[in-house]
Amino acid sequence: GEDVEQSLFLSVREGDSSVINCTYTDSSSTYLYWYKQEPGAGLQLLTYIFSNMDMKQDQRLTVLLNKKDKHLSLRIADTQTGDSAIYFCAGQGSGYSTLTFGKGTMLLVSP
Amino acid sequence: NAGVTQTPKFQVLKTGQSMTLQCAQDMNHNSMYWYRQDPGMGLRLIYYSASEGTTDKGEVPNGYNVSRLNKREFSLRLESAAPSQTSVYFCASSERDRGNTEAFFGQGTRLTVV
Numbered sequence: 275g276e277d278v279e280q281s282l283f284l285s286v287r288e289g290d291s292s293v294i295n296c297t298y299t300d301s302s303s304t305y306l307y308w309y310k311q312e313p314g315a316g317l318q319l320l321t322y323i324f325s326n327m328d329m330k331q332d333q334r335l336t337v338l339l340n341k342k343d344k345h346l347s348l349r350i351a352d353t354q355t356g357d358s359a360i361y362f363c364a365g366q367g368s369g370y371s372t373l374t375f376g377k378g379t380m381l382l383v384s385p
Numbered sequence: 386n387a388g389v390t391q392t393p394k395f396q397v398l399k400t401g402q403s404m405t406l407q408c409a410q411d412m413n414h415n416s417m418y419w420y421r422q423d424p425g426m427g428l429r430l431i432y433y434s435a436s437e438g439t440t441d442k443g444e445v446p447n448g449y450n451v452s453r454l455n456k457r458e459f460s461l462r463l464e465s466a467a468p469s470q471t472s473v474y475f476c477a478s479s480e481r482d483r484g485n486t487e488a489f490f491g492q493g494t495r496l497t498v499v
Binding site for chain 2: 376
């Protein structure tokens, strides 16, 4: 099955850019997702990218996909203290399949 | 529009006790899921239900049972709770739309087994 790996922790200063990285193993993954979890809350979808795309931009968020290296990244421009949260990468294979989540990256934004 | 609602939010059980975690969604989604979240482990799928009337095991099903009561409700039962089941449990629902599966999550149930 799919295996998804992420770095566990990232610390940045307010106003800097944040880049969270993720690698996955299933080359048949059709969609890749980024979810955000704030303290004490459930996960909320931030954005997703289809496997035939290299990049997707959505306001301050940029997702880059390198399908050859099975590497996904999420860049947050002008990071704010409100962006402090855990970010999960998730992959979805072809056909009907469930999501496989990484362990999550805790982003800490300091003023 | 409530989305995905889980009850209870918090629970403390003694080893060997049983309990059912409830989940309901009001988005008319076909698919529902139960995950557990443990520190350093991310989210692991316990059981899922692709559609009303079907359930399937996920990555970590041992010690749990599920019931898809109707399209809205999907419950998770611990028959004999163990300390290893101390975790945060999340229910989610989704509907495939043009191939992608956006999952909507509940707020979680924080379970402690002593």
